[in-house]
Amino acid sequence: METLNFKDIFKSSILEKSSSISIVDAIIGLLVAFALGLFIYLIYKKTFTGVIYSHTFNISLIIMTMATALIIIGISSNVLLSLGMVGALSIVRFRTPIKDPMDIVYIFWAIVVGILCGAGFIGLAITGSILIGTVLLIFVNKIKIENPYLLVIRYNENSIENSLEHVISKHAKKHSLKSKSVMPGNEFEVTYEIRVKENDMSFINNISSIEGVKSAIMLSYDGNFTA
Template sequence: MGDNLNFQDLFKKSVLHLEAFRDISYIDLFLGLISSFAIGMFIFWIYKKTFRGVVYSYNYNVSFVLMTMITTLIIMTISTNIVLSLGMVGALSIVRFRTAVKDPLDIVYMFWSIAAGIACGAKVYPAALIGSAVFGIVLIWLARKKVKEMPYLLIIRHTEAAADEVRVHLRKLAGTLKSKTVRKEYTEITYEVRIRDDNTAFVNEISAVKGVQDASLINYTGDYAQ
């Protein structure tokens, strides 16, 4: 009977009355937030340094810093109380993000921010710092590694009279037909080609063909054009 009373008293103090919050050290909270901010800024710098897209989003990059700090605060909060832990799990289970992530590498940065925030929230600072340093070095090394062949989309708009000569040029490129649109005035075809050492002289040759209205070359990532 005494054990039951002791357990009930402990449960009331630590859960119902949220007495566990009194055990939070402001020094630990300050160190956790400062560490997560420093790591978040490191992620911010790495993302900006290794960004390969066309339009850089400052707000999107800032979200990594805030995501790291918020995750740290959440981990520190729910680790003090079982009710908050269960409530946070239930709240996060109904959250849905509608923003489409076009670059798979952006998801890696998101997981990096969350993982660093969890490590800081759990006071495992060496894992957060050393792990982030290793990730940063790997990302910079991969970003500087030159890709031998880059995929591009070659979009050609030509008349029917230039079809045969355009076909001859495309055979030399050994590309892959992606789409073909036939209209009354012209025909538009899209080819996927791979370019080595930025050799784009073939675009000028195709543009010079009589009957070709225009030829465009666009960097292609597989899911969307840049």
């Protein structure tokens, strides 16, 4: 009775299962990856709400989709190549900081689409991209979310805190004290998170006119600080 050792199993299950790459399938996969990457590019450009739009980052989403598809096409034909690719990619480190959480969503979307296109799941990649793009267009552009404001006030008399609270309570729908700092020279700085009534910013002048207030600054906050 013939027995099988590990070497025989390794040869039969891995080495003999390598297949040639179909050029036609590879071209179709890359073309669909390019088209869906371009679709991701347009959705990102349409739904961008950050401070500074990065065209180079948006272009990189297209390249990322095609490059991922190319990798999957290559490793799907050869198991040994896939093992080597996993080892090579494991040493790659990305140092570019991602400031907007939505950018991570688009990066993940581009990678998933590239994997599906490279693996031959063209229909699933197209259907999923259409649904994801529709959700992003609806929730980012159509549904308006009221972002809070940060009110930073600097003053030099501790006794005017009650006056500040009175003015803020009168003009804000909701507010909460986030921080209070004591500066050199007996100066104070407080930060409030507030939601104003109907975008009424006129009360900033009322706060600035209070005796003892040195400055009052309103900041829009949606994950980034913008004056």
